[in-house]
Amino acid sequence: MYISAFKKIRTITVSNLRHNFLPHLILSVLLLMTPFVFGTANVDVKTAAIPLEMFVSLIGIILITPVFLPEQQENIRDAVESKATSPVGVYVIRIGISLLTMLSLITIFVCYLKGNGCAVNLTEAVYGTFSGGVFLGALGLLAYSLSRVITVGYMVPIVYYMLNLFGAKIFFGNLYLFSMSSGSMKEKHWLFATGLILIAFALLIRSKAVRLH
């Protein structure tokens, strides 16, 4: 009578992909189909990093920030979270879907750059862009879990991005978003690790938020 763990994860994954994830995926793909604005042909490593850091990593906001959004109406949340399966488990599956999708899209884009004659190191470029995306998305996810207003969820990472764009690099230290275009990868490790920690915090708040009201 009871479902196996594997089948459960598979069914939850497929269901969420079909019903909750598709619009965000389409939006991310559309966003990435605008490389014409950037120099994506025959550029060096640092120049290639510009579209990756400044543009591609933004899909982290689109894919990660709305992970809790399907349950924004309390009645839906109550129906789903009163079941035997822990809601956090479902959120983890969704985050996994988002991260894998992000990784895939970034890899495709970097391969496109490489195919266009850009001098990019595949692993570094993918990792560097992915870290930025994870961090920005995690900021948004945490902001949403605290405020329960999706606009705030999108606003916070965009504000952080803007401050990085217009503020002095020195303010952000190891969490500066655009280090790859000046040849430094150290910040990417910080962004990635901090992003994962923020996601964990968001999950913790969300699981408690069910009880906070």
Add this chain to the structure above:
Amino acid sequence: MMENRIEIQSLTKTYQRNHALNDVSLSIGQGMFGLLGRNGAGKTTLLKILATLLPKNSGTVTVCGVPMERAKEVRRMVGYLPQDFSMYPGMTVYEAMDYLGVLSDLDGPTRMKRIPELLGRVNLQDNSKTKVKALSGGMRRRLGIAQAILHDPKVLIVDEPTAGLDPEERVRFRNLLCELAENRIVLLSTHIVGDIEASCEKIAILDEGKLLFTGQTSELIETAENKVFTVSVLQKDLQTLKDNYLVTGMHMQKGEVLVRLLADDTPPPNAVLCSPTIEDAYFFCMHKSGINKQLLGGELS
């Protein structure tokens, strides 16, 4: 054999220094149990605690012998229909049932057998491919009941299930709940006295987080024995009546107003004694607990 009971001892829940529930103790056995009270009385808070959606601040709660702290076990035994149930709008009725069935740890064969059965039972068998966003309020409510019993829980918790339904739907819902109560605990929260009247043998009355009454409905009615009267007055005397008695109903009758009221001591002149209804007894109980009669009016909200 473990008895099907919900035991609640000294349950307290606070929100920002307000007691949503204040030292509530209840024992709920098999059958229909009604939870009655005004909006903001604490009914939904109590139900959500039983559904493991909210933590308690103090007290003990056991569901069929299992303490609340073992949340996963409790959730397997409890089916919950929230107020104004809904699901992801893009899912069809069948998909929503299937997804919630998976979350309830039911395997494929069980779901394939039970879902059509339950959709038939709630008269949604022709809507299995309809999307949730296209369902009317009553249909969504029926889907809600179906998903709440999908995993055959011992306890069914329903929060205001008939609010906003038309009379036919309301009657059908009550009948369905009565059928379900034959071999499980059904805890029904409502502010519509008619729901209680039709189906509950035992009730509890909550107000501002406190338990005002718990027991058989017949016991509640007895408390208002010899307290309920009807009297005919002129329109101009209505306000005086309202100032001195608890008016529970009135209607115009050939220029005069026929008033139904509660009188603890001396009834008004020419008043006729009546048999109390649950509604009368409910008002009486609330009034005795110190709630200003102006707040009680003719409605419970």
Add this chain to the structure above:
Amino acid sequence: MRNTLFFKECRQIVRSIPFLVYVAVLLFFFIAQYESDFTKVEKPQPGQSDYGTKISDDLRIIEPAAVKSFYSEFVRNSYTAYPVGFYKNVKLNAGQQREMAGILSELTGNPADQITDSSISTVKSDLTAEQFQALMGQADKLIGGGSLYGDTYLSRFGEVSKTYEDALKDYADIVKKDGVTGAYARYFCDYLGIVLALFPVFLAVSSGMKDRRTGMRDIIYSRRASSAKIVMTRYTAQVTTLFLPVILLAAYATAQVVTEYPDFKLQLLAFIGYSFGWLLPTLMVSASVGMILTELTDSAVGIVVQGLWWFLGLFAGVAHIDGGYGRDLVLRHNTVGNTQVYLDSFITLLWNRIAYAVFALILVTSAIWVYERKRRGKWNVYFGFQKNPNHHRVQSAS
């Protein structure tokens, strides 16, 4: 008056998190970008080593510099372009390179097959201005636009050092034509415009989705107020509350200039005037895009659309970062001064601002229309248009 719909909306907005974040970002831009760069414009003195640079339209300066750059890029087959403000490197195919060689040949008078020679060619003496412009235009088109030889960037080859007289004239323009404050006001608007092109959309989206989020929609729909009143009041409340901090900063900035220039005849209303004319249309557009897209889709997609417009516009605006304006939503003028550029492009600026303000009002009108249809049940976000309202409310099954 305090209980009117307008004031209620304003109160709701100023208490919201998005508004607080907006004010914080606005303050950041004002302090970190505008105020930190604030320096007094001093009267130039004769004998200074550097008076800055200016763009000369003297073809005798532009042509040789442009041809030299063109030749160098041709030989490497590596052409710089900024089609939307982002750097792009363009490589041409053999056929296109042959055409480029032809253009260079016409510019220099040397045969096309000798263009690959290492000798740097000079511009032929009988080349007219029209021929030069036309050839540069052809080259720009071959590269795909946004190159150094197109209309946007060609003039930069005319960069020369300013003389004392040039610097004195610029100073005089700032003092007399701008009344000093005008010059600073444009710089103020340059930075704040960046914020106002984006942040209003967050408030508009948040506000638009709030009714749905709090379950208030049906209650509000059933009220007596007309859709036009509800939507216009909301929009006006958003624009007013968002614009208020801008006006306060404008007043502060005015006071700042007054204290720095105590003996000058200043245009005291310049900051306020520029805020209304320069910044308000940007704010209006951002808010209206958020409003219409939220009404249409009941989602936050307005943020993505406006975000993309803002993002692309930000970098495209680099092309006329010191003035020039064009069709940009965010008007850039990242320098104190350049008064003549402002005056020369004033008509462009005026039409730009009017067009955007009108566009914003068209979007708001559309939002009213969609709102009304939704209210009557004739527009279901999930189904699109419906001829029969509430057709999905089937009878309860017996």
